[in-house]
Amino acid sequence: SICSESVLKCVCWSVSDLDLFLCFRPNVCAMQQIKGTDKKYFTNCKQWYHRKICGKPTVISYECCPGYEKIPGEKGCPAALPLVNIFNTLGVVGAITTQMYSERANLKEEIEGPGSFTFFAPSNEAWAALPTEILDALVSNVNIELLNALHYHMVNRRLTSEELKHGSSFPSMYQDFHVHIHHYPNGIVTVNCARLIKPDQHATNGIVHVVDRVITAVSNNVQTLIDVDDDLETLRTAIAAAGLTALLESEGQYTIFAPTNEAFEKIPQETLNRILGDPVALKDLLNYHILKHMQCAESIVSGTPMETLQGTMLEVGCDGDQMTLNGRAIITRRDQLGTNGVIHYINELLIPDSAKTLLELAEGSSVATATKLFVDAGLSSHLTGSEPLTLLAPLDDAFKGSMTMTPDMRRLMTNHILKEQLSSKSLYHGQELETLGGLKLRVFVYRNNLCIENACIAAHDKIGRYATMFTVDKVLTPPMGTVMDVLKADDRFSLLVGAIQTAGMTELLNQQGALTFFAPTNDAFSAIPQAELNKLMRNRQELSNVLRYHLAEGMVVSGGVGSHTRPKTLQGEKLELGMRNYTIYVNRKPVAEADLMATNGVVHAINTIVKPLSPISTFQQSSSLKLLIRFTSNVICSFLGTVSTKADHSFEKLKFLINF
Template sequence: EMKRLTLFALAITLIATVFAAKTPYQAVLQHSRIRGRTHGPNVCAMQKIQGTDKKYFTNCKQWYHRKICGKPTVVSYECCPGYEKVIGEKGCPAALPLVNIYKTLGVVGATTTKMYSERAKLQEEIEGPGSFTFFAPSNEAWAALPTEILDALVSNVNIELLNALHYHMINKRLTSDDLKHGALFPSMYQDFDVHIHHYSNGIVTVNCARLVKTDQHATNGIVHVVDRVITAITNNVNSLIDTDDDLDTLRTAVAAAGLTNLLENEGFYTIFAPTNEAFEKIPPETLTRILGDPVALKDLLNYHILKNLHCSESIVAGTPLETLQGTVLEVGCDGEEMTINGKAIVTQRDKLGTNGVIHYVNELLIPDSAKTLLELVEGSVVTTASKLFKDAGLTDHLIGSEAVTLLAPLNDAFKDKSLAMTPDLKKLLRNHILKEKFSSKSLYHGQELETLGGLKLRVFVFRNRNSTVYVNRVPVVETDLMATNGVVHAVDVIIKPLRKS
C-alpha cells in the first residue's frame, strides 16, 4: 500500500511540474530532473540512443518505452544545465561559475568553437561588455563539416570564419524560454535571421540544428550548444527547388500545378521533394496521366507538403502530420533514418529556406485522390475484385474520365468461390459499378442506385446499427476511398439482386 501511495505521489508531482513549465522544453527538462533526483540535487536523467552520441532529456513516453526513433536507449544521470559536481557531495550542488562567454565555451565543452573564436579574433568581443546569445556548435558539429568547407573557413581566418561565428550570435540575451516556435532573430552577421523552432515534444532547433545544451549563463550573455554548424538562409523554398538539377521534374510539376506563388510566399512549410529519380520510378503512362491532369497533379504535390515546418531533429517517434492535400503522412524515424509512412525514403534532410524546409525523397508519394480507380484498388484490400474487374473487360470504366462508384467486395468474399470468368460472373461484376459517383454522405435510406448492368440497388441505413450503410442488405465496411475518376466503397460479400417479396 505504501509503495502504491509513493507511486501515486510521484505521478501527481510529475503532472503538476509539467503543467507548471513555461515551455515544452522546460516541461521535458523538469521531467528529466524529477527522474534524476534520487541521484542528488540538480541531476537530470538523459537517454542516449545506443550506438550513437545522441542524448535527449527524457519525457514520459520515452522514459517508459526506453526507445527513441525505435532504437533502445541507455539512461545516464548528468548535471542539469547550469550546475556542476562537487567532490565528495551527492548530485550537482554547485552552480557553474559565472564567467564571460569565451570562458563559458570551455566550461560547456565547446572547445573547438572556443579555439576558432580565438583564431578569428572574436575572443576580445566575447570577453568584453555586452549581452549576447551564442549558439555554439559542439566539437562533433565542427568535426562533421566536410573537409573542403572547414578548410575554406579556416584558411581565410579573419573574414569567413568570423562571419560564420557571428551568424551564430544574437546581440541580446535569449534564454530557452525566449526561443518561441517560428521566431526569427537577426544575427550579428549582416542581420541575417536565424530561424527558431520550439516543438511540442521539447525539441528546440535553430536553423534545424538541435540545442543539446541550453541556458549556460555568462556574465555577458548566454550560450546554447547546438549539434551542427549553421549557415545563413537567404532563399525561399521555391528558389531552392529552381536551382537544383536533381529537382528538374519537380520544378516543372510545381509550375504546371500553379504552386509557384505558394512556395514563394511567407509560410512554414515542410516539403518532401521527389527527386528526378523518384519520378522515373513511376510507370510512364501513370506519370503522363498525372502531369496532364491539373487536379490530380495538384493533389499529388500537396500530398508532399506539410502544413507546418518540421526539421528532421524534431522527429523522435512516428507522428501523423497533416498535408496541404488534406490527408496525413506518418512521419517518423528509424535510428538515423527519417521515414515516411514507415519507409526510409528520405535521402537528404533539412535544406532550409526562408519559408520552409525541404527533405529530399527518392520515391513519389501518390495519394489516393491522384490515382485512378484501377490503381487505387490494385494496392488495397480488394485486390481479388480488382483482378476480376479487369478479367471481365471493365478496365475502361476504372481508368476512364467518367466518374463512377465501385462497390468492391473484400478479398475474403471470394475465398470459396471459383474465379473463372463466366457470363454470369461478368454480369454480377457489372452490377458492382454504379453509373455515378456517390460519396457515403450522399447515400440515404431508401435510395435507388443504377449499375452499369442496369440493376437497381437499394440503400438501407439502420440507425440501430450505428447508422451503417447497406446496399441490397450488404454492409459497406469501408467508405470513401476517393480516386480521380470516382470512389470505392468496400463491401464484405458479393452483392446480389434482392429477392422480390
C-alpha cells in the first residue's frame, strides 16, 4: 500500500522499498503485529523479522516514536515533546494500568520526584493476563504486596536497552532481588523472560521500558524448582540417578526442557527401564533436554538449531503463539525462571539417538521395509542388544515388489549387518568390512559419494548407544564371483562370453583386480550386421581392442558416476560417463542394468557396442565460437548504440576483431 505523508500512521500488508523509505524518516518507529493477533514487536528499523514471526505474516505499521510528533509539511516526526517524569511517561506510552497501580500503591510520589530510575512497566495486557487470584492478592493489600511487586520492576539507575547486556543482572528496588537480562542476537531484549515491547522511553528522572508481562522475584536455582514440583517427580529421580544434580545447582545459564511425569509414562516400560538402568544412556537422554544457554520463549521468532549438553542439536522454534521443539508443539508451560536458567515443561520425552538401540534408530525412519525384513529374518536380538554393530538399512524405495522371507533373503539381510560399530567419517577407499554372514564388503570413496559395494550412504549416520545405522540407497549386492563368473551366470551375456574367450581375455577377467566392465548384451551383438560381426570375430586383435574399450580401470559403481566422469579404458582412451534420471550413460548410450557386483570388479549391462565419440573439429569449434561472439557483439552494439552515438576507438577495434 502507498501511505500518505499527511497521515500519522500507515499500515502496509506487504514489504517493499516503501518500508525502508518510511522507516528511516526522523523519529518514525515501526511496529510489527502478527496478523490476526494482538502480539506486537517494536522495531527501531535496525531489526526486522523477515515479515514473518513464528511462521505468521505480520502487519507493519509506522508511527511517531513516543516523545515525538509530526509537524505539518515536514517529513517524519521531527518535533520532540518535552520530557516528563516517569509517572507521567507511563501515560504517554500507554501503560495506564501500571500508572494506576503506582498511584494506588503510593509509588506515584517516588517516581514523580528526583532520582534516576529504570522502570520495566508491564503493559495493560500484561496485567489483564495475570490469574485473578494473583491479581486480587496484589491489589487487596496495596501498601505491601503491590508496592513490593512494582519495586521489583524498578532499578535504581537509568539503563537504556543498549546497556542491557546479555546475561547481566541488576539489583531491583525490592530487597535487592536481581532482575535478569537477556539481549538476543535478533535484537529482542528480555527481563526475567518478559519481552521489552516499547524500550527506551525517556523521562526526566529515568527511563521506561514497557514489557509484555508482570515479572516476579527469582530466588531459587532450577534444581530447586524441579525439587518442589510434583509434576517433575520422575525427572527429579532421573537427574539424581545420572549425577546431574550438582550441575543444575551450580551457577550458569541453562535452558531445561523438562519432561513431566506424563511424558515419561508415554514411553514403553521396557524402553524406559533400559534407559533408567543404563547410566550412560540416561545421562545422554537428560543432557539432550538441556541447552548450554538460556533461551526465553519470547526470544524465538523462527526455528533455530541449538546445541544441547549432549552435543547434538534441537530445533527450537515457534508456530503462532506456540513454542515448538523439532517442529512439534509439545511445550505445555514456559519460562519458569531460576537464578541459573529457565525451565520449559514438555509433555513428550525426547530420546536422542545415542540412547537408542538399532531397532529404535530404524523406527520412524524411511527404512520401514528393511526393518521388517531384519525382524522377519530372526535378527531382532542383534537390533536390540548391546553388540557393537553397524546396520546397513536400505531406503524403502530400494525394495521392488513383495518381499518374501526365504533362506536367500535371510542370508542377504544378515549381510547388511557389519561386525563393528563404525562412523562413515572413518571409512576409506578399499577398506574391507566383515558382515555377520561372514562376507567381506568393500568401501568405495568417490568425489560425490561414499559407497559400500553398490549401495551408497544416503543420510547422516545415526549413532546409537552401542551400534550405528547407515541409511543406504540400494539393497546390497554382495559379490559372489569374478567378472567372468558374473557374465557366465547371466544368459544375456552368452555372446560376450564367446567373444572374450576368442580374444583371449578370460584370464584377465578372472584375476584379482578392480575393473569396471560396460558389458554388451546379446542384443548389442545382434544389432551388428552379421558380415561385420563375423569379420570382427576373426580379427583377434581388433576384437580385443573393442572389448578393452569397454573395460575401465578401477571400480565405478553407479553412485560414483557424476555429471562428467571420464575413466581411462584398458584400450587407452577414456569413456564419457554421465548420470541422468538415475540412469548411467556411457558415451551418451544408456546402461540397461547397473551394478552387477564381482569380486574383482563391477559389470554394467549395455544394449549397444560403445564406440569412441567423434571429436568436434577445430574448424567447427572455431566457427561455432565466432557465431556466438558475433551474436553477443550485436546485442552489445545495439545496446550501446542507444546509450551513446560516439564510437570509442578501442570499441571499434574490438568490433573489427570480432568480425574478422
